[in-house]
Amino acid sequence: MDKKHVIVLSYDAFSELDFDKAKEYPNFKRLLQNSYYSKELTSVYPTMTYVIHSTIVTGVYPDKHKVLNNYIFEPFLPANKKSWHWYREQIKADTIYDACKRQGLTTASIMWPVSGKAAIKYNFPEVVAINKENQALKLLKSGSPFFCMKMAAKYGRKLKGASQPELDNFTTDVLVDTILTKKPNLVMGHLIELDDTKHNYGIDQELVLKPVYERMDHRIGKVLDAVEEAGIKESTSIILLGDHGQFTVKKELHLNQLLVNNGYIWREGGKWKWKAYFQSTGGAAYLRLKEESTEMVEAIRQLLACIKADYPDAIEGILTSEEMRARHIDESIPLMVEAPVGTAIVETINGYLLEDIEAMGEVRGEHGYSPEKANYHCGFVLSSSELPNAKDVGALQMVDIAPTIAQLLGIDFPRVDGTSIFHK
Numbered sequence: 001m002d003k004k005h006v007i008v009l010s011y012d013a014f015s016e017l018d019f020d021k022a023k024e025y026p027n028f029k030r031l032l033q034n035s036y037y038s039k040e041l042t043s044v045y046p047t048m049t050y051v052i053h054s055t056i057v058t059g060v061y062p063d064k065h066k067v068l069n070n071y072i073f074e075p076f077l078p079a080n081k082k083s084w085h086w087y088r089e090q091i092k093a094d095t096i097y098d099a100c101k102r103q104g105l106t107t108a109s110i111m112w113p114v115s116g117k118a119a120i121k122y123n124f125p126e127v128v129a130i131n132k133e134n135q136a137l138k139l140l141k142s143g144s145p146f147f148c149m150k151m152a153a154k155y156g157r158k159l160k161g162a163s164q165p166e167l168d169n170f171t172t173d174v175l176v177d178t179i180l181t182k183k184p185n186l187v188m189g190h191l192i193e194l195d196d197t198k199h200n201y202g203i204d205q206e207l208v209l210k211p212v213y214e215r216m217d218h219r220i221g222k223v224l225d226a227v228e229e230a231g232i233k234e235s236t237s238i239i240l241l242g243d244h245g246q247f248t249v250k251k252e253l254h255l256n257q258l259l260v261n262n263g264y265i266w267r268e269g270g271k272w273k274w275k276a277y278f279q280s281t282g283g284a285a286y287l288r289l290k291e292e293s294t295e296m297v298e299a300i301r302q303l304l305a306c307i308k309a310d311y312p313d314a315i316e317g318i319l320t321s322e323e324m325r326a327r328h329i330d331e332s333i334p335l336m337v338e339a340p341v342g343t344a345i346v347e348t349i350n351g352y353l354l355e356d357i358e359a360m361g362e363v364r365g366e367h368g369y370s371p372e373k374a375n376y377h378c379g380f381v382l383s384s385s386e387l388p389n390a391k392d393v394g395a396l397q398m399v400d401i402a403p404t405i406a407q408l409l410g411i412d413f414p415r416v417d418g419t420s421i422f423h424k
Contacts, residue, residue, distance in 0.1 A: 003105070004185065004237070005184070005187075005235055006185065006238075006405050007175075007187045007223065007227070007238045007239070008056070008186070008188045008241075009189055009191065009220070009223065009238065009239065010188070010242075011191055011242050011379070012049060012192040012194060013198050013242060013246050013367065015242055015244070015245030015375070015377065016040070016245070016375065016377040018194070018379060019037075019379040020039075021209075021213055022217070022379070025214065025217035026217065027217045027218070027220040028217055030220075030221070031224065031240060031381050032381060032383070032390045034383060034385055034386070034389060035381050035383040035387055035391070036381075036382045036387055036393045036421060037381045037390060037391070037393070038396050039379055039380075039392075040396065041379065041380040041396045041398065042372070042395065042397050042398065043244050043371040043377075044062055044398050044399070045062070045327045045370055045371055046068075046282070046284050046369070046370075047245075047283070047368055047369060047376075048282065049070055049113055049243055050069070050084065050113045051069065051070070053114055053190070054067040054085075054091050054113075054114050055398050055399055056241075056398060056402065057095040057112075057114075058091060058094065058402060059401070059403050059413065059415075060399060061328030062328055063325075063331065064328075065091050065093040067085050067114060069279065069286075070084055071083065071084055071279075072084065075272070075274060075277045075288070075347075076347075080130065083130065085113075085114050086114065086116040086126070086127045086142065087114065088116060088119075089117065095118070095402075096402045096413060097118065097120050098118075099411055099413045100185060101120075101121075103412070105184075105186060105409060106182070106184040106185050107121055107122070107185065107186045108178045108184040108187045108188070109123050109124065109125065109188045109189075110124045110174045110175050110187070110190070111124060111126045111171045111191075111192075112125065112188045112190050115188075116143070117142055120144070121144065122147045122182055122184060123142075123148075124139075124143050124151055125139070125142045127142045127143075128162070136152075151174045158173070164196050165215050167192070168219065169215075171191055172191070172219040174189075175189045175226075176222050176223060176225075176226040179227060179230055179232075180229060186405065191219065193212055194213075194216060197212050198246040198365035199246070199365045201365065202246075202248030202363050203245075203248050204248055223238070236384070237382060237383065237384040238381075238383045238384070239401070240381045240383070241381070244371070244378065245367060245375065245376040245377065245378065246365040246367045247341045247342065247373075247376070248342065249342060249343065249363070249364050249365060250343075250357060251313060251314070251342060251343045251354060251355060251356055251357060251358070252343070252354070253314050253315070253339060253343055254348060254352055254353055255337065256278050256348070256349050257353050258303060258304075258353060259277065259278065260349055262303060264276040264277075264296075275293075276288070276300060277290075277347075278345065280346055280368070282344055282345070282366045283338070283343075283344060283369030283370075284336060284337060284338045284339060284345065284369060285345040287300060287334055287337070301318060311353075311354055312340070313354075314339070314353075315340070316338045316340040318335070318336075319335065319337070321334075324336055338370055344364075344368075380396060396421065396424075397418055400418035400424075401418070403416045403418050404420045404421045404422070406420070
């Protein structure tokens with residue numbers, strides 16, 4: 001009997017709002033022909049890409065896998081200078097690809113977050129050079145060097161840095177090549193053009209989003225064709241899923257300015273000093289303390305309560321410890337702030353507390369909000385020749401993905417917070 005194959009396509013920012021638009025395209029229809037699907041896949045909090053992808057491969061919540069943000073916490077650094085959670089060692093839990101290796105299955109990963117230096121046989125990780133690093137050298141050190149060199153030589157001429165649609169076209173070419181020539185048991189790929197487009201334009205620009213849907217459907221078709229050409233269609237399951245939604249942002253909340261105004265952040269010797277700092281997740285923020293202090297946390301909570309009362313479009317919620325634990329926020333975080341739809345929390349200090357960026361001619365998209373917000377669920381499709389025609393399976397959790405993959409591959413993966421879709 002042939003070994004099973006699972007292909008996981010992470011369609012970044014593919015939400016419930018995108019699902020009905022996508023299903024009008026021919027290759028998405030092909031994917032749905034024999035499938036379980038849902039428009040009610042609930043992500044994890046905060047809804048940040050690297051946090052979520054760590055949950056996808058572990059089946060546990062962030063308070064267990066410990067990837068709490070895209071970025072490593074480095075206060076006051078601009079975003080383009082910050083280190084990201086690039087590496088497998090930063091995930092403090094077992095992963096589905098490690099379980100595959102232990103149980104004799106082969107794995108491949110193309111542009112998957114938090115996969116640098118992972119024990120994946122064919123690994124082309126998502127890593128980006130910062131602070132004068134060499135991109136090629138960082139990639140070779142973080143991935144499977146010969147595989148990376150071969151794929152870059154074969155398809156890299158199409159790239160224009162990280163520009164779209166070239167980047168996702170490259171990722172798709174490498175995915176297709178890997179399926180055809182390696183036929184791994186588990187293949188994971190990360191496609192980000194939809195997310196990039198929403199960040200740049202918000203979620204309401206239909207004329208901008210329509211060609212993105214079209215290109216994504218073409219990429220889905222190339223993967224489906226590769227599975228058929230490789231002769232593994234009957235033994236292959238394809239999971240396509242979003243990791244989060246997005247909302248259009250018209251205002252920015254500078255919570256660290258509040259801390260400056262109240263003496264928790266200050267300048268000394270030309271440098272910023274701090275006792276407390278808000279680390280942004282986009283639609284929410286963690287309070288970070290230099291030293292633990294219950295009194296400081298409560299004082300800052302009272303300041304936030306005043307802002308919430310005066311500016312309802314600035315703060316939606318100030319989470320209690322009990323609320324954070326219920327949402328699986330790590331116990332190292334003493335306080336968390338949730339923004340309302342239309343507002344993003346940023347770390348910059350510029351003299352303003354709440355800025356109306358729409359009035360300045362800027363509108364963009366953001367995520368990182370609570371996964372419980374309306375119109376913010378993710379789309380999900382599990383396609384297999386063994387499944388019925390397009391069955392809606394209702395509500396799912398992001399922690400359900402890893403145990404579902406394990407069951408599809410017939411491997412043991414016991415230490416998870418979720419449940420296989422087949423057991424619901």
